[in-house]
Amino acid sequence: MTLPTGNPRPREGINASETSGLGEFALLATGLGLAGVILAVVLSVAAGLVAPLIPFSWEQAVAGPIATADIPAHPKARKALQQLANRLAAHGSLPPGMAIRVHLSSDEHPNAFATLGGNVIVTRGLLKHVSSENALAMVLAHEIGHVKHRDPLRTLGSVATFQVIWAAMTGSSGQSAATRILGSAGLMTQLKFSRDMEAAADRFALSVLRKTYGSDCGADEFFRNFHERHKQPAWSVFARTHPLTSDRLAMIRKATVHHPPVMLTPLPPAVAKLAKEPERLPGVGCVHSTQKLSSVRQ
Amino acid sequence: MTEFVNLTPYVIFIALMIVGFVFGRLAEKRHYKSIRRREDEYRDIVIIPSRQVPRQFHHYDGRMVQGSVVIAVDYFKVAVAGLRNLIGGRIASFESLLDRGRREAVLRVQEEARALDATMVFNLKFETSRISGHGRSKRWSVEVLAYGTALSPRNA
Numbered sequence: 001m002t003l004p005t006g007n008p009r010p011r012e013g014i015n016a017s018e019t020s021g022l023g024e025f026a027l028l029a030t031g032l033g034l035a036g037v038i039l040a041v042v043l044s045v046a047a048g049l050v051a052p053l054i055p056f057s058w059e060q061a062v063a064g065p066i067a068t069a070d071i072p073a074h075p076k077a078r079k080a081l082q083q084l085a086n087r088l089a090a091h092g093s094l095p096p097g098m099a100i101r102v103h104l105s106s107d108e109h110p111n112a113f114a115t116l117g118g119n120v121i122v123t124r125g126l127l128k129h130v131s132s133e134n135a136l137a138m139v140l141a142h143e144i145g146h147v148k149h150r151d152p153l154r155t156l157g158s159v160a161t162f163q164v165i166w167a168a169m170t171g172s173s174g175q176s177a178a179t180r181i182l183g184s185a186g187l188m189t190q191l192k193f194s195r196d197m198e199a200a201a202d203r204f205a206l207s208v209l210r211k212t213y214g215s216d217c218g219a220d221e222f223f224r225n226f227h228e229r230h231k232q233p234a235w236s237v238f239a240r241t242h243p244l245t246s247d248r249l250a251m252i253r254k255a256t257v258h259h260p261p262v263m264l265t266p267l268p269p270a271v272a273k274l275a276k277e278p279e280r281l282p283g284v285g286c287v288h289s290t291q292k293l294s295s296v297r298q
Numbered sequence: 299m300t301e302f303v304n305l306t307p308y309v310i311f312i313a314l315m316i317v318g319f320v321f322g323r324l325a326e327k328r329h330y331k332s333i334r335r336r337e338d339e340y341r342d343i344v345i346i347p348s349r350q351v352p353r354q355f356h357h358y359d360g361r362m363v364q365g366s367v368v369i370a371v372d373y374f375k376v377a378v379a380g381l382r383n384l385i386g387g388r389i390a391s392f393e394s395l396l397d398r399g400r401r402e403a404v405l406r407v408q409e410e411a412r413a414l415d416a417t418m419v420f421n422l423k424f425e426t427s428r429i430s431g432h433g434r435s436k437r438w439s440v441e442v443l444a445y446g447t448a449l450s451p452r453n454a
Contacts, residue, residue: 003344003346003352003418004344005342005344006341006342006344007337007340007341007343007344007345009337009338009341010337010401015393015396015397015400016390016393016394016396016397016398017390017393017394018394019390019394020319020323021319021374021375021378021390021391022319024378024382024390024391025374025377025378025381028378028381028382028385029381031385032381032384032385164384165381165384
């Protein structure tokens with residue numbers, strides 16, 4: 001047997017191709033992105049058609065119980081919020097069987113969102129941005145509007161599609177991501193509603209506010225406070241589904257010019273206590289119960 | 299409500315992708331350059347996968363030599379592989395990683411063999427294992443181990 005005197009030079013390009021992977025990434029990202037968009041569109045159109053036919057109890061079953069990890073122990077404030085939501089729901093003529101469950105999150109970022117199963121989550125930070133029950137009611141009614149219109153169900157498919165692709169890119173397998181996302185659907189805070197859904201929820205909220213308080217005073221309060229305290233940096237709001245707060249403010253103001261100036265209802269005591277030092281910025285033409293009606297300049 | 303789409307995770311993702319791509323690519327190019335140079339350098343230490351040592355080497359000293367290397371995968375490669383996982387196919391970005399690992403491991407075997415004044419290495423074998431990150435993290439490293447029997451002529 002004769003043995004070689006030297007190792008052969010390995011042939012390149014057989015076991016590993018000399019590629020940066022950039023082309024492959026571009027191709028994969030574009031292809032899957034496109035497929036994802038198509039799937040998301042098909043799913044949301046289908047969901048839009050089917051959602052009204054799905055019994056609300058099914059939606060509740062999918063959502064499951066909301067994990068209480070994020071919910072602070074403020075039973076009184078939560079109860080007050082729940083009572084307010086029930087009152088608003090009654091004025092919003094929700095279909096029978098549809099119930100709103102309000103949750104209070106300890107998050108300091110002002111936010112509120114509706115998820116599957118009629119769950120509405122209000123952050124503690126939001127409470128600091130409202131000075132009256134009317135303003136709080138506007139936000140709650142907006143979220144109730146989403147529940148009534150079945151928006152969480154309608155956006156579930158497209159959101160799940162996006163999240164699977166995103167999870168695959170950032171390092172978990174698509175399947176485990178899908179299971180995780182759908183397994184915790186009740187806490188799905190990433191639901192993004194379309195502009196149309198938002199506008200419809202705003203209109204619903206205004207009508208509920210009028211029915212409940214006889215005026216839409218306070219409707220713009222949260223947005224104005226929010227707008228004044230948090231100028232949104234342009235880079236952070238790419239692809240927003242909500243109109244800019246300022247646009248929205250203008251829309252609400254336009255819709256509310258004819259309201260009679262009435263007394264704003266103060267926040268329920270438990271909520272006010274939790275909110276602490278809310279900024280006193282009542283809506284234009286609205287009066288706080290601590291002010292005199294005659295002091296209003298219009 | 300959900301007033302803004304929070305862009306922070308996406309910005310972080312893009313930054314990691316750029317860092318992963320730039321440094322991963324640099325490291326890979328440098329590594330391949332070094333691999334090719336050293337392969338030429340150690341060309342005379344012959345690697346033979348056979349288990350049977352031919353008769354003419356029976357009086358040689360046989361000693362175990364091993365070379366082991368751990369290579370980290372970069373963020374960019376993981377992202378490409380993640381997308382590839384959805385539809386199947388060759389994961390070229392990982393193939394080059396393993397190719398580098400195997401060749402580097404062989405080079406370390408040869409380096410050790412030379413230190414023993416060996417002229418050849420018999421019965422070369424490979425082992426590959428994944429060294430994964432903690433928990434759910436998919437920041438893998440891969441270990442490639444090559445080992446064999448170095449044959450060095452007896453001096454006496």
